[in-house]
Each structure stands twice: as C-alpha cells, then as structure tokens.
Amino acid sequence: MIEYRMPVREQNSNKGTFGKVLNFSGSKNYIGAAYLSTVSILKTGGGFAALATEKDIIKSVSTLLPEAVYLTRKEGINQISNFTVILIGCGLGLERRSVDLFKKVIKKLENSNLTTVIDADGLNILSKIDIKLPQNIIITPHPLEAARLLRVRLNDVLSDLEGSAKELSEKYSCITVLKTHRTIITDGENLFINQHGNSALAKAGSGDVLSGIISGLLAQIAAENRAGVNKSRNSETGKGGFDKITLFEMAKLGVYLHSRAGEIASEKLTQYSVLASDIPNFLHLAIREIL
Numbered sequence: 082m083i084e085y086r087m088p089v090r091e092q093n094s095n096k097g098t099f100g101k102v103l104n105f106s107g108s109k110n111y112i113g114a115a116y117l118s119t120v121s122i123l124k125t126g127g128g129f130a131a132l133a134t135e136k137d138i139i140k141s142v143s144t145l146l147p148e149a150v151y152l153t154r155k156e157g158i159n160q161i162s163n164f165t166v167i168l169i170g171c172g173l174g175l176e177r178r179s180v181d182l183f184k185k186v187i188k189k190l191e192n193s194n195l196t197t198v199i200d201a202d203g204l205n206i207l208s209k210i211d212i213k214l215p216q217n218i219i220i221t222p223h224p225l226e227a228a229r230l231l232r233v234r235l236n237d238v239l240s241d242l243e244g245s246a247k248e249l250s251e252k253y254s255c256i257t258v259l260k261t262h263r264t265i266i267t268d269g270e271n272l273f274i275n276q277h278g279n280s281a282l283a284k285a286g287s288g289d290v291l292s293g294i295i296s297g298l299l300a301q302i303a304a305e306n307r308a309g310v311n312k313s314r315n316s317e318t319g320k321g322g323f324d325k326i327t328l329f330e331m332a333k334l335g336v337y338l339h340s341r342a343g344e345i346a347s348e349k350l351t352q353y354s355v356l357a358s359d360i361p362n363f364l365h366l367a368i369r370e371i372l
Contacts (some may be wrong), residue, residue, distance in 0.1 A: 085334050085371045088126065088301035099128030100300025103157055103164040105186060105203075106171035106289070107134040107142070108179060114172025114201070114289045116142045117357055119149050121293025122168070124361040125338070125368075127300040131164070133157025154182050161189045165303040166196050168296040170203020171289040180206050190215040196299050196328070200292040204230060218255035219299075219332050221292055227259055243272060256328045258295070258336060260288060266332045268325045273333050278340030281347035286357030287339075294364070295335035302331055341367040 091098055102122045107115025115134050119142070122130040131150040132142060139151040152160065161167065169186055173179045183206045190197060196217040199207065204222050207214075208229035220230075227245055228235045231252070238245040246259040250269035259265040264275045342363040346355045349363075 083337070085337055087334075087368060087371060088298060090126070094128075096128035099126055100165045100297075100303050101129040101131070101163065102127050102166045102168055102296045102300045103131050103133060103152075103161060104171070104293070104296070105133045105154065105157055105167070105169040105182065106173060107132070107138045108172055108174030108176070108202075109135065109137065111172025111174065111202075112138050112141050113286055113358075116145055117286045117289040117361075118168060118171040118200075118293040118296075120146050121290045121361050121364075122297040122300070123148055124364045125294045125297030125335075127166075127297035129300075130297075131157070131160075154178075158182070158185050158189060161186070161195070162193070164195065166198070166296050166300045168198045168200070168292055170200040170206075171292055173202035173206070175202055175205060180210070183207070184210070184212065187212055187214065196303065198292050198296050198299070200288060201226075208232070214253055214255065216254070217328065218253065219258060219295060219328060220249065220253060220255050221258040221260060221288065221295070222249070223260045223288065243267075243274075247272065256325070256332050258291075258332050260291070264336050264340070266329065266336060268329045271326075271329055273329075275333070275336045275340055277337060278343055279347055279352055281350075281352040281355035282340065282343040282360075284355065284357050287343075287360065290357055290360045291335065291339045293361075294339050295332055298331045298335050298338075299328075302327060338364060338367045341370070 104119050106118050119130050119132045133152040198219045200221045204226045224238045228238045246257045246265045246267045249257040256268050266273045342360050345366045346359050346363040
C-alpha cells in the first residue's frame with residue numbers, strides 16, 4: 082500500500098491552527114455544490130471554512146452547515162488576504178457575474194503566495210478567457226473540462242490521459258488532478274495514478290467533495306509550515322505557499338481519501354446508492370485507516 086500521512090494535529094491549537102479556506106462556490110442552479118465543497122473542507126480537518134456566494138444560497142446552506150462562515154461574493158474578494166487557501170469554481174455558474182468574479186479573484190491572487198484550487202465552472206471559465214494564473218495552483222478537471230482547457234477533442238484526452246494531464250500542468254504551471262476511473266495526479270514531471278474508488282463516485286457532486294477535501298488538507302499544511310511544525314516538508318515560502326512536491330503530495334492524499342471514503346460508503350450503501358453527500362460522512366473512516 083502507498084504510504085499516506087495526514088497533517089499533524091497539534092493539541093495546543095485553535096481553529097486558525099488548522100488553516101482557513103475561502104470557498105467561492107455555488108450559484109442559483111448549483112446550491113448543493115456550495116454545501117458539498119464547504120462541508121468537505123471541515124470534515125477533512127480544516128479549521129475554518131468561509132463560503133463566499135450569493136445571498137440566496139447563504140440562506141439555504143447555512144441551515145445545513147452552521148459551522149461555516151458566510152460571505153457575499155464581494156465580501157469574499159475583499160477578504161482574500163485573510164485566508165490561507167482559496168477554492169473557486171464548484172457550481173459557480175457561467176453567467177457574466179461569475180466570469181467577472183473569477184477574473185477578480187485571480188487578479189487578487191496575482192501577487193500573493195496563497196494556494197488555490199480551481200474546479201468545475203472555474204475551469205470552464207478559464208478555458209474561455211486569456212488570463213495568467215498565479216503560482217501554487219491545483220486544477221481538478223474531468224476529461225471534458227480537460228479537453229476544453231487544452232482546446233482539443235474529448236477523444237484526444239481519453240486516448241492519452243497521462244499525456245493530457247502532463248500537458249495541462251505544463252500549460253498552466255500547476256498540479257493537475259485529472260478525474261477518471263483511476264484519477265491521475267501530476268506536476269508535469271512526477272505522475273501518480275490512484276488505484277482506489279469505484280462507480281459509487283460517479284454521481285453529481287462527487288467532484289465538489291474532492292475539491293473540498295484537497296483544500297482542507299492544504300489549509301492544514303499551510304498552517305504547519307507557518308507555525309514551523311514541519312519545516313522539513315517545505316522551505317520558507319510565505320503564508321500559504323508550497324513547493325510543487327508538497328502540492329503534489331496533498332493532491333494525491335486528497336484523491337486517495339475521497340476514493341477510499343467512496344469505497345467504504347459503498348460497502349454499507351452499495352455502489353448504486355451512495356450520494357455525494359454521503360462521502361464526507363465516511364471520511365473519518367478513511368482517515369482513521371492511515372493514522
């Protein structure tokens with residue numbers, strides 16, 4: 082079995098000890114994406130999760146998840162510097178205001194060292210605009226999103242998944258998590274193929290959970306680095322900053338936990354009946370196996 086290691090949990094701690102994630106997610110047709118990505122941040126061990134979204138969505142999601150903090154999109158943009166990790170794209174929508182939001186967030190990150198996870202509609206927006214991404218980026222496309230980003234046909238991606246993943250990492254100077262039956266993680270040089278998961282994960286919303294898991298892990302590692310708990314993992318890169326290997330390892334761990342939680346859930350619920358909202362509720366069992 083591949084060795085995985087969870088971030089260190091210091092006992093003398095508070096919510097800030099385990100990092101703060103700002104999640105730009107959700108739109109009128111994708112309320113669930115906002116909830117699924119945010120709850121997964123906290124279930125993975127992130128100390129603080131703020132959802133920046135539309136006002137109507139705040140009313141819906143806050144009743145399901147009182148542990149999160151809720152901001153309007155404008156408030157989120159203004160508070161980016163207060164966070165350690167940014168997640169953007171889950172159910173964001175493709176309306177003009179969502180495209181404008183994406184541009185503003187990326188612009189705000191231009192001179193920062195914050196780590197950012199881009200998923201779903203964030204990737205669809207990225208495929209349609211000309212914008213330079215900052216450093217410390219993880220993208221999490223499925224094959225069709227990958228084809229849009231590379232501006233090729235879907236069959237071109239499906240016929241060379243590993244090559245396509247590497248090409249994405251080279252094009253955007255990022256870590257790529259290419260979601261397939263056996264998800265591929267690469268930084269353009271190192272490449273890992275996850276061997277866990279099953280058809281239970283082939284449900285709407287599953288990708289939102291994965292993005293939240295990765296973001297929650299990154300928040301904890303950012304806090305480790307800042308506090309000096311684990312200087313051997315990474316050199317000084319500033320608030321939220323990582324080297325490529327750390328990003329790669331946390332993406333790999335996030336994919337594993339997501340897929341293993343899906344396997345455990347399907348043992349109880351069958352592969353037919355697992356919902357995306359079930360996956361966070363089995364995360365603790367996947368985590369316990371590697372502690």
